[in-house]
Amino acid sequence: MSLGEERELVPLGAGFDLAKRGYDRHQVDEHLERLDGDLKMLAADRDAAISQAGDLARQLEQARGEIDNLRGQVERLGQPPTTVEGLSERLQRMLRLAQDEAADTRARAEAEAGHIRAKAEADASAMRARYEQLLSELDARRKEMEAEHRKVLEDARAEAEAITQKAKEERDRLDAEAEQHRTKVEEDFEIAMAARRTEAMRVLAEQEAASKAEAERRVREATEEAAAIRAKVAEEEKAANAEIERRRRESLEDANRRKQASITEANARVAEATDEAQRRVREATEEANKRINAAADRVEALRSLRAGIAEQVKAARAVLHEASAVLGDGAPAEPVPDEQPTRPATPRPAPAPKSTPRDGAASKPTGE
Known part of the structure; x- marks a missing residue:
């Protein structure tokens, strides 16, 4: 690819739209990015060309x-193992045929190697020339791109300075x-504020008068x-006192x-208790009399x-005395005096308790 073809693919003189502060920044950025892509x-x-070379x-x-290896093989094959005089006619013929074939093979190999070497040298020269180009x-x-970049920057800087001065x-x-x-x-504001201040003072005076009247009315109410x-x-207090007095009388x-x-x-319980006590006393007296009897x-x-x-x-004792006398004992035994039993006094039954009148057991209730 020549330089002219590359210029056709990557045009250098790309025009930009004029904006308020110079060229369009977006277009300039896109152009610079495109130039960077082309460089890459x-x-x-x-x-790739260097790698191919x-x-x-x-x-x-x-x-x-490979050519050197083939040349060595041909040389080894071309050397006869023995002299021609010591071989038979048939072997001499075979050796000559082999030598001829080896010479032919060596000639073809040398020619092919020369062709390959010439082609490789030509390709290498072409690649070297292409690489240098x-x-x-x-x-x-x-x-060229650096010059264009500097020019774009200078134009943008000049445009920016002009725009800055204009701004x-x-x-x-x-x-x-x-x-x-x-x-x-400020003058209009002062005038308006003076008018509003006057109006506000008037409204405040009216509101103050209305507030005073409203306050007096509320105080009166x-x-x-x-x-x-x-x-x-x-x-309510009088009614409550009357109710309290009525409830006090009812409570009294x-x-x-x-x-x-x-x-x-x-009184009834005292009378019942008295009767029960008298009954129990009578029963106890009767039981005591029975036990005494x-x-x-x-x-x-x-x-x-x-x-x-x-x-x-x-x-x-009488029998013992008689027995002692019969047996011939000395002094007779003393007679046992007769015991005089004492008769105890006959117990008398306990008198029954006197009953107390019921009317005297409890005091009479007193009225208010």
Whole structure:
């Protein structure tokens, strides 16, 4: 690919649209990106050409090695193992045929090797020339792109300075206009504020008068409402006092009734308790009399038994005395004096308790 063809593929004189502050930045960025892409593609082509030249050089060296191997084989085959005089006629003929064939093979191999070497050298020369041409074209293309890039930057910088100067002048003009407008607005604001202040003072005076009237009305209504509430509270207090007095009287009457009922019930319970106590005393007296009589009967029986036992003892002593006399003892035994049993007094039954009148057991209830 020649330099002219590359210029057709990557045009250098691309025109840009004029914007407010110079060329269109988007178009400039796209153009620069496209130039970078072209440079990268050319660098890739250069690397591919260098790689291809290296491959061809390696193939040439490999072909040279094969040619040297074939030449060595031909030389080894061309050397006779023995002399022609020592061989038979048939072997001499075969040896000559082999030598002729080896010479023919060597000639063909040398011719083919020369052809391959010449072709490889021609290809290598062409690739070297192509590589040098690509390098020169790439160098020229790089210089042109750098010059174009510098020109674009200078144009953009000049355009930016012009736009900056124009913007500064526009800013000064706008500042002056804004200052004039601000002064006018401040004057209008002062006038409007004075009018509004007067109107506000008038409205405040009216509102203050209305507020005072409303406050007086509310105070008057509150006073009247307080008087009504006080009267209502006094009536409710009077009614409450009457209700309290009525409930107090009812409570006193109820208490008196309950007191009278309690006294009556207490008297009845006292009378019942008195009757029960008298009944139990009578029963206890009767039981005591029964037990005393039974004890007296038992004492009489014991006395009779004692008298019988005394008679038996007396008879036994008499028998012993007689036996002693019969046996010839010395002094006779002393007679046992007769026991005189004492008769206890007969117990008397306990008198029955006197009954107390019921009317005297409880006091009479007293009225209020």
